[in-house]
Amino acid sequence: MNNLRKKVNTCINKENKEEIMKRDKLFIYIGTVVFFLLAIALGIIMYMLSRTSGKLENDSSQISSKSNDGEQEISESVSSEIGKTVEEQENTNTPNTQNTSNTSSTSSTEVRENVKNTETKASDAEKTVEEPKETKKEITFVNPVEGEIIGEYAKDNLIYSETLKEWITHTAIDIKADKTSVIKSAADGIVKTILNDPRYGLTVIVEHDDGYETVYSNLLTAEFVVEGEEIKQGQTIGTAGNTASFESSMECHLHFELLKDGEYLNPCNLIEF
Numbered sequence: 001m002n003n004l005r006k007k008v009n010t011c012i013n014k015e016n017k018e019e020i021m022k023r024d025k026l027f028i029y030i031g032t033v034v035f036f037l038l039a040i041a042l043g044i045i046m047y048m049l050s051r052t053s054g055k056l057e058n059d060s061s062q063i064s065s066k067s068n069d070g071e072q073e074i075s076e077s078v079s080s081e082i083g084k085t086v087e088e089q090e091n092t093n094t095p096n097t098q099n100t101s102n103t104s105s106t107s108s109t110e111v112r113e114n115v116k117n118t119e120t121k122a123s124d125a126e127k128t129v130e131e132p133k134e135t136k137k138e139i140t141f142v143n144p145v146e147g148e149i150i151g152e153y154a155k156d157n158l159i160y161s162e163t164l165k166e167w168i169t170h171t172a173i174d175i176k177a178d179k180t181s182v183i184k185s186a187a188d189g190i191v192k193t194i195l196n197d198p199r200y201g202l203t204v205i206v207e208h209d210d211g212y213e214t215v216y217s218n219l220l221t222a223e224f225v226v227e228g229e230e231i232k233q234g235q236t237i238g239t240a241g242n243t244a245s246f247e248s249s250m251e252c253h254l255h256f257e258l259l260k261d262g263e264y265l266n267p268c269n270l271i272e273f
Contacts, residue, residue, distance in 0.1 A: 139209050141186040141271045142233060144216065145240065145254050147176040149273055151247070153266040163249040171264040172215070172257040175273070177240035179220065179252045184234050186214050186258075186271065191229045194222050200255050201243025206231065215257035218244040 151174025152159065158167040177183075189208040197203045200217035204225065207213055220241025225231060242252050258267040267273075 139187055139212060141214070141258070141267075142184075143175075143271055143273055144184050144186050144214075144237075144256055145175055145177045145181055147181075147253070149268075150174050150176045150251065150253060151255075153268065155264055155266070161246070163245075163247055172217070172255050173267050173273075174218075174247065174250065174253045174255055176251055176253050179240060179242070181240040181252075183216055183219060183237050183240060183254055185231050185237055187212070187233045189214070189231060191225045191227050191231060194225070194227055196243075199244065199246045201245065202238070202241065204237050206237070211261040213259040215255075215259070217255035217257070218242065218247060218253060 151170060151172070153173050154170040157169075159170050160166070161168050185206055187206075187208050189206040189212075191204065192207045192213070193203075193205040195203050195205075197217060202219040202222055203215060203217040204219065204222050205213060205215050216237055218241060219238040220243065222238035224236045224238060231237070240252055240254055242248065242250075244255055247253070247255060256267060258265045258270065
C-alpha cells in the first residue's frame, strides 16, 4: 500500500514538474516575444524623435534667418528715413539769402507782368474807343426809272386788265418809260436770274441784303449784266420794252416788283416815285 502511494506520488510529482517546465518555457517564450516587440517599438520611437528633432532644428534655423533678414530690412528702412529727414532738414535750413534772391526775382517778374497787363488793357480800351463797332446800314431803294405809275399795286384787291379783259391781282407797279429808256438797279445786290418769263417777258431778278429781292420785267434788253454779278445801286440793268404778253395792250413801261423773304411788298411804301 505504501509502495503504491509512493508510486502514485512519484507520478504526480513527475507530472507536476513537466507542467511547471512547460509553463516556464511558455513564460520564457512570451517574455522573449514581448522583449522583441518592446525593442522594435522603442526603435521606432527613437527614429521618430530623431526626425522630429531634425525638423525642429531646420525650422529654427529658417526662423532665425528670416528674423535676421527682417532686422536687416528694418535697419535699412530706418537708415533711409533718417537720411531723408536729414536731407529735408538741410533743405529747410537753406540760407535765407537764396530765398531772398528768389523772392526778389519773383517780385520783379510779377511787376513786369502787371505792367504788361496794364498796357494791354489800356491798348484794348483805346481800340474800343477808336474803333467803334460797325453798325449795319439799313437798306434803301431808289427809283429804277423816272416815269408815271400807270399800273397800281393790288395784292389784296382786283384791278381790270385791258390785255386779259378780266379782273386780276397785281403784285407789282408799272412805271411808264420810253422804249430803250435805261433801267437801273434800285439797290446794291447780286444778279440772281435773267430769264424770258412767258407772262412778263424779259426779266432780271436781283438779290439784296436782309432778304430783299427786286424784279425788273417787260425789258427790251438785259445785256448789261450777267447772272452772279455784283452790282451797285443805280447801275444799268437793261432797257425798257414791251415784251410782257400779259400787259401787251399797255404803253411801254417797266413792270417792277419788290419782295421781302419771298413776300410781295408795295414798292411805293419804300421808294419815292
